[in-house]
Amino acid sequence: MDNFIDRISISIQRGKIDANSPYPPDMKGEPGADELTREALQNGVAANDILTLAMIPAMGIVGELFKDKKLFVPQVLMSAKAMNSAMLHLKPYFTSGEIKQRGTFVIGTVSGDLHDIGKNLVSMMIEGSGWRVIDLGVDVKTERFIEAVQENPGCILGMSALLTTTMESMEKSVRQVRSNYPSQRILVGGAPLSKEFAFRIGADMYAPNPQVAVEYINSIA
Amino acid sequence: MSYTPRERVMAAMNLQKPDRVPLMCQFSIGSMMQQLKPSPAEFWYDGELFALGLVELCNRFDFDGILVSLHGHSPDWRDKVISFKELEEGRQELVFEDRQELHSWTDLPMVKYFDKAALKNIDDIDIDNDVPDVIDYIPVSQNLYFKIDKDHPFDIFVFLREMVGNTYSIHGEITSPFDYLLDLLGYEQGLISLIMNPEKCKQILQKFTDGITKLAVEMCKYDIDAIKISSPFAGMGFISPEHYQEFVLPYESQFIKKVREAGKHVYIHTCGHIDDRLELMQLSGASGLECLDPEPVGNVDLKDAFNRIGDKMFIKGNIDSVNSLLYASNEKAEEDVLKIIETGKSGKGFILSTACSIAPMVTEERLHILSKLAESAGKYS
Ligand code: B12
Numbered sequence: 001m002d003n004f005i006d007r008i009s010i011s012i013q014r015g016k017i018d019a020n021s022p023y024p025p026d027m028k029g030e031p032g033a034d035e036l037t038r039e040a041l042q043n044g045v046a047a048n049d050i051l052t053l054a055m056i057p058a059m060g061i062v063g064e065l066f067k068d069k070k071l072f073v074p075q076v077l078m079s080a081k082a083m084n085s086a087m088l089h090l091k092p093y094f095t096s097g098e099i100k101q102r103g104t105f106v107i108g109t110v111s112g113d114l115h116d117i118g119k120n121l122v123s124m125m126i127e128g129s130g131w132r133v134i135d136l137g138v139d140v141k142t143e144r145f146i147e148a149v150q151e152n153p154g155c156i157l158g159m160s161a162l163l164t165t166t167m168e169s170m171e172k173s174v175r176q177v178r179s180n181y182p183s184q185r186i187l188v189g190g191a192p193l194s195k196e197f198a199f200r201i202g203a204d205m206y207a208p209n210p211q212v213a214v215e216y217i218n219s220i221a
Numbered sequence: 222m223s224y225t226p227r228e229r230v231m232a233a234m235n236l237q238k239p240d241r242v243p244l245m246c247q248f249s250i251g252s253m254m255q256q257l258k259p260s261p262a263e264f265w266y267d268g269e270l271f272a273l274g275l276v277e278l279c280n281r282f283d284f285d286g287i288l289v290s291l292h293g294h295s296p297d298w299r300d301k302v303i304s305f306k307e308l309e310e311g312r313q314e315l316v317f318e319d320r321q322e323l324h325s326w327t328d329l330p331m332v333k334y335f336d337k338a339a340l341k342n343i344d345d346i347d348i349d350n351d352v353p354d355v356i357d358y359i360p361v362s363q364n365l366y367f368k369i370d371k372d373h374p375f376d377i378f379v380f381l382r383e384m385v386g387n388t389y390s391i392h393g394e395i396t397s398p399f400d401y402l403l404d405l406l407g408y409e410q411g412l413i414s415l416i417m418n419p420e421k422c423k424q425i426l427q428k429f430t431d432g433i434t435k436l437a438v439e440m441c442k443y444d445i446d447a448i449k450i451s452s453p454f455a456g457m458g459f460i461s462p463e464h465y466q467e468f469v470l471p472y473e474s475q476f477i478k479k480v481r482e483a484g485k486h487v488y489i490h491t492c493g494h495i496d497d498r499l500e501l502m503q504l505s506g507a508s509g510l511e512c513l514d515p516e517p518v519g520n521v522d523l524k525d526a527f528n529r530i531g532d533k534m535f536i537k538g539n540i541d542s543v544n545s546l547l548y549a550s551n552e553k554a555e556e557d558v559l560k561i562i563e564t565g566k567s568g569k570g571f572i573l574s575t576a577c578s579i580a581p582m583v584t585e586e587r588l589h590i591l592s593k594l595a596e597s598a599g600k601y602s
Contacts, residue, residue: 074412
């Protein structure tokens, strides 16, 4: 089992999707996260172990390296793709309830803002740490955030804003969600934000990068 | 000796010290709209109106130069408009055959295509047909392209010189081949393709570079002093220094060389974190670097940057438009700008500027501080 766990973990860390993928060059022709996960399940490795011992720690390592600027967006996207190829094999186990996600994380870029690269990376890393992620997309109006919170009781809500103009939309959305759902947990991020701004508008947490977001939501789950 | 604004900027770009630190920021379209409150669609499409706005802003804030972020305005733009609706003050909706556009005072136009073709897979890109020989558009933002009228690509530089004579330094802007690549493929496919299909990426980049070089060389025939290369995806927020060396540097260097041969200055605008690649950027042969965002948006320390590259390149920037201009108190704004002026003065070539463009909601009063401080604290003695 350890062998499978280690190999799946390494495939995800290195962004090795499947045997056909030419990346990374030194793993050419070798099986990737896709084949290894399938084989592991066939060989009796528990789905939950694949998730908690291989995938989550692997994405954690990727997140750390990204935070420290030792990995960059293309490599993170490859790791996320490798993770998704493994995740597909685990889907039936989620549906049957054999493995459980840590909770639901709803995320969107606020009204008027079309930047989604950072938000997508955050979604991928949070998904990789064992959460169900609902991505509302970009230019998300306050009403849509409220609806999503209503539809997913107990979720954690994430908002992204990259523009100073849309930081105002963020403030509006946070305050409105807060007034409807006073105990809703709200996490915000985006390059021009700061901790002070986040607290001033009533968010619970500001995360400058996905790794801090993962640590925060795992700490309160 | 007293300098004209143009001479001041030229001196800094030539790594010399003029009478005082020159001041020249680039406005985001949103900040131009906020300051001028023009008819937003006309301001976007009408080259003469845009030029008038640029001059008005330069005069109003005592800047030493004008960055022309859009060029190639078509005098016949109205011919293609099917409907033009005034929604409310400062908000207009335009319908064209293929798209609807919302123009407003707060931001760039938002565009919806009625039937936009999906992005092509990189394997299906036919370089001869899918990558243009002649660059006739600027990829401004998602879904937003500024069409360059092939009969009037550089008229705006003529209008501007007619208006300001020799007084101000005028700079053009060209978008990096790397940006055109990511626009063609979509950023996610584009960034993944650097890893999965590097050779095809390089072929696409080369074709874009050929077109961009022609555009830049033509631009140099006008009375401008410099070209800014807009290259926002080339920093640490996106790619490693190795990828920078492989996919950005060789291509930007090609047209930088041509611009330098044409006798104009050229500087690279890469926002965000770039501290790990300042020396690589210098290898491009560019005369200067713009932005140098400080923490938290970037990670450049101005003094350190001067020590590392300041002997060969001028530096333009370093004011954090959000944290030092928009949200700071008057005291903090002045303190931050003064510190930058002091450090900038100790370097060889320095132009005081916001790192990235001026954020839309920065007030008029705040912007006036810049020229006041450049005048009071920026003198070289
Ligand atoms: C790419 C980009 C674009 C692309 C967006 C493509 C896309 N699909 O997202 C396009 C070209 C469309 C674009 C358009 C515009 N942009 Co823009 N853009 C950028 C750019 C270059 C990079 C942003 C980015 O993706 N960074 C990389 C990602 C990985 O980092 P990130 O977004 O910061 O996300 C990280 C963290 O912040 C955090 N995070 C982000 N969101 C969240 C959410 C949560 C919940 C958490 C926990 C964490 C988190 O985690 C991420 C990973 O570490 C920046 C400049 C720069 N270099 O930073 C300008 C920038 C953000 N844009 C800017 C502007 C002004 C615009 C425009 C108005 C036009 C313009 N350039 O003049 C339009 C506005 C369109 C609109 N209405 O949204 C300004 C914003 C200034 C300001 N603060 O007001 C910037 C800073 C550049 C500048 N100064 O001119 N832009």
